[in-house]
Amino acid sequence: MLADAIRSETYRLSKNRTALFWSVLFIPIMGVLLATLGFVVAKANEAKLAGKLPPELMKGGPLDLGLTLVKSAGDFANPAILMFVLIGAATIYAGDYRWETWRLISARNTRPNLLIGKVAVVALVIVLATFAALISDVIASLIQAAVFGRPITFSMTGAAATDFGLLTLTSWARILQFTMLGLLGAVVTRSLLAALFAPLVIGVAQFFLPQLLMPMGVTTDGWLLPLLSPGLATDLLKAVIQGGMAATELPDHAVAKGVIGLALWIVVPFAAAVAWFNRQDLSKE
């Protein structure tokens, strides 16, 4: 039954080329285009820009694609990706309200299965978006190497591979968490706009939360901020994985705070959405 829900939702999304383009392909394509433009302009004005741009951009040794991948995995859950993946997620979560199609599918499965099916497909979209972003970063690196005549290498030690895997997983979870607010918004309001704007509004509020609470004595060392701000929880996890300077300044129990903060904001909106949906009348989808 759950497999049926996932299969049908995947099939429907596969036919929705607009949603797939904006949520999976737009940012990677723009990333490659803008990076290429930047490299070409920098190359054309190499003499003028000498000393103004980071030296590793134009000169330096071989360009390591392995490092590019690790860096890309760490930076993946940025606001632009969050917003554009949300377009696909909102379409999936609010589509049946918008197109009045709950009546066609709700009698064929249980309501929790139908929502889990949607979340599973959004999780898949995030995987696709992750791959697309990684590939676009690799392409951008190859273009950079070609424009500036830098040799290309690829190195990926065991530790780097672990970092790459953990950073990818953390970024994936952060995006999934962001879209969960869209699920709750869609179910409660039956509106595509709410599915889009609820995560954005809450995300902005959470971004400014530390600045608001710090004057009241709340510090980043405690539990409260990572639990209230999944963005901060994600940053904690990334800092732990990436190590270096940032890792030496981490608070106690940083991993636990990061994992619990992120998991909380995935599980609570999902459970609330399922509970609401189970009691919801679908008389006016």
Added chain:
Amino acid sequence: METVIDIRGLTKTYGTVRALDGLTLSIPRGGVYGVLGPNGAGKSTLFRTLLGLIRPTEGEATVMGGRIGDPTSMRRMGSMIETPRFPPFMTARQVLEWLARAHGGVTSAEIDNWLQRVGLTEAANRRVKGFSVGMLQRLGVAAALMTKPDLVILDEPTSGMDPPGIQEMRALIRSLADHDGVTVILASHQLQEVQRVCDRVAIFNKGKVITEGRVSDLTASGERLRLSVTPLAKALSLLGERATLDGDAVVAAVPRAEAAAAIKALVEGGVDIEEARWIGADLEDVFMSETGWTGVQEQNRAG
């Protein structure tokens, strides 16, 4: 009598409005069952409740032996509630492929077969965004039937269809009941269509069933004697309140047992009878009289 739906005291309120008001009804297995009623009588609310789309305020119902929302029972049902809508970016075939995946167990060959049965083969690869209401209805019917359900609920399935389409749909519904053993529940405002297709009907008004029974029984109870006579005035006078004028004939509401005596009285009273025949009440008459709709119209006219 084996039943597919048993409803006991079902009530659904929206604020102060009682869309269903303690509804009790049993629908037998097999055949085509018509649900009639004026707009707002509670038909669609009942269907949505049976499909688990909305929760009843009070009462209970079983569908195919299971409680409302029981997935095993629900998966044995097919339905089309009002004009169906579909994701606009999908083609007709993709819509059926999508719903087939949601249900499981439907092959591509069966999808092709249903597209052909509802007359959408040529439009199969067109996006539903450009479909007419009639085409959406056809696709909705295919979506409801392709999973080989034991029970089908069709709410206004011929709405927006052209006359040949209506005829095809009527034949399809009858064939489902007669050859495939499917129980069909049909709501329609086309009373002639219901009379032709349905075996039993329930007439709803204000969230309640006001009459229920076999179509033949309901229409027989309104049977009348149509007499072509001269002079008309004398015949009307002799038959009294039981008779009304219908063009150049008199229609008399007399039971069959009393018909011979009534005719004898007319002949003895000097009335020439050219023709006498029984005319049945049609479902429209039953509907009008049961729902009081005619009375309301007359009051409006008087007002």
